[in-house]
Amino acid sequence: MNDAPRRFGVLGTGHWARTCHGAALAAHPDVELVGFAGRDPARAAAVAEQVGGRAFASPEELIEQVDAVTIALPPHVQAPLAARAARAGRHVLVDKPLALDVAAADDVVAAVREGGVASVTYTTYLFQPDVTRWLERMRALAAEHGPWEGAIARWAGTIDVPGNPYGASAWRRERGGLWDTGPHALSILRELLPPVERVSAGRGVRDAVNVALEHAGGAGSALSLTLTAPAGAGGSFATVWGPGGRHDLPRFHGTPQEGFTRAVDQLRECAATGREHLLGVGRAREAVAVLAAVEEHLARPAGERTTPVPRR
Ligand SMILES: NC(=O)c1ccc[n+]([C@@H]2O[C@H](COP(=O)([O-])OP(=O)(O)OC[C@H]3O[C@@H](n4cnc5c(N)ncnc54)[C@H](OP(=O)(O)O)[C@@H]3O)[C@@H](O)[C@H]2O)c1
Structure with a gap:
């Protein structure tokens, strides 16, 4: 040693x-x-x-x-x-x-x-006991009832709110919530679901991105990411579901x-x-590979990455 x-x-x-x-x-x-x-x-x-x-x-x-x-x-x-x-x-x-x-x-x-x-x-x-204890419980439920089938995670920062310490961060401004908050969301999902194999994504206001993830073995999950949420609209949540029920990621209380x-x-x-x-x-x-795949998808012309909804 x-x-x-x-x-x-x-x-x-x-x-x-x-x-x-x-x-x-x-x-x-x-x-x-x-x-x-x-x-x-x-x-x-x-x-x-x-x-x-x-x-x-x-x-x-x-x-x-x-x-x-x-x-x-x-x-x-x-x-x-x-x-x-x-x-x-x-x-x-x-x-x-x-x-x-x-x-x-x-x-x-x-x-x-x-x-x-x-x-x-x-x-x-993943270094907070409230979260790691919950993940252990989720893994035990999956072992008993069967693998998790899906998850949704929303991660939203508020860097435009006065006093936010990240407002002047150049790489965040350039790359948006996908790269800043995306790794947090993926860190939780990856603890409960197999590796991501395919992605597709759409845009929202400012830097907002919504991602659909297809995991090995068939599970599907969704991410909603931004770091420019309006004041009062920031924060994060995640929910996982499967034969073991539906469960929300708890808040953590440590620093x-x-x-x-x-x-x-x-x-x-x-x-x-x-x-x-x-x-x-x-x-x-x-995680970088997943985020890069999302970015590659988003870089395609809208006509190639989306299907228009027919008007009446
Ligand atoms: N795990 C978490 O929850 C968490 C939370 C916050 C941040 N982070 C991570 O911590 C890292 C740093 O975050 P931050 O908010 O401090 O980032 P930041 O504000 O964007 O940049 C941090 C420092 O990097 C320096 N810098 C910027 N561009 C540079 C360049 N081209 N070459 C060399 N230095 C450069 C700047 O130095 P100068 O002072 O010289 O300009 C700045 O003080 C990021 O990866 C972020 O994702 C993680």
């Missing part, structure tokens, strides 16, 4: 790097928050001053000095850095979505394999920092034992 990684560094200097990754690592009794690196050393210095550790001039310099990295950067920036860290032998705790295209996600998966390192993806809901601490503990345990985490970069790659 190897030693569990102790020296952690954060790649990213934005809201989530500071308030979730950094805060959780700084408070963790068994790890050392070595510091932060981003594209702007002055911002890294300001975050380190506030949260702990020191600032590094570049991600490469930080990767040199740690056993593990956690990444809170836009996904297209995250993926190549995760691959670089993994190939340098650093364990990686990535955030969702892993990447914005399948090739970049594939490279992270290859890098984790080549580097022989542990990986965990911080899909927030994102508590969940992140669990993700750190699980990464450390995987690194020490060599166990591959079910929510490693492989599962994150699967």
Whole structure:
């Protein structure tokens, strides 16, 4: 058994790097928050001053000095850095979505394999006991009564509401709820239903997207995703059904920092034992592939992806 990684560094200097990754690592009794690196050393210095550790001039310099990295950067920036860290032998705790295209996600998966390192993806809901207990109960019901047949999930952010910390996030504005909230919805569905094999989708107002998913073995599910819901219309819910009945995903009561601490503990345990985490970069790659397929579908001309309703 190897030693569990102790020296952690954060790649990213934005809201989530500071308030979730950094805060959780700084408070963790068994790890050392070595510091932060981003594209702007002055911002890294300001975050380190506030949260702990020191600032590094570049991600490469930080990767040199740690056993593990956690990444809170836009996904297209995250993926190549995760691959670089993994190939340098650093364990990686990535955030969702892993990447914005399948090739970049594939490279992270290859890098984790080549580097022989542990990986965990911080899909927030799956690190909350209210949710994991419910999922265990759902799995027990499916084992007793038969597999789940379908699910609906709606995930809606409200980044246009004043004070929302993600309002200025460029990649969210460009890629919409599909890529930001979609990974959360998929993380729940994928715990209960087999892998997605085919997708189709339609658009709603602003960035809203509605997706139909066909899963291996025949189950079907639906997603409704946005991150620009009007004030009072945000929030998320999911329902699953089958021979075991119909069940709603519960709210969770823990904080994102508590969940992140669990993700750190699980990464450390995987690194020490060599166990591959079910929510490693492989599962994150699967989500990227689904989202990319939806995007490809939506890029088709309306006449090719929809059937017009005849007028009287
Ligand atoms: N698991 C969850 O529930 C959860 C919640 C929130 C966020 N997240 C994830 O955490 C990650 C970061 O989120 P965020 O809200 O902090 O993102 P963000 O606001 O869009 O960006 C975070 C930081 O990335 C830096 N950045 C932006 N573009 C860059 C580029 N081209 N090259 C290098 N750095 C760049 C910015 O640094 P500057 O300050 O230098 O501009 C910014 O501070 C995302 O993947 C997001 O999905 C997950």
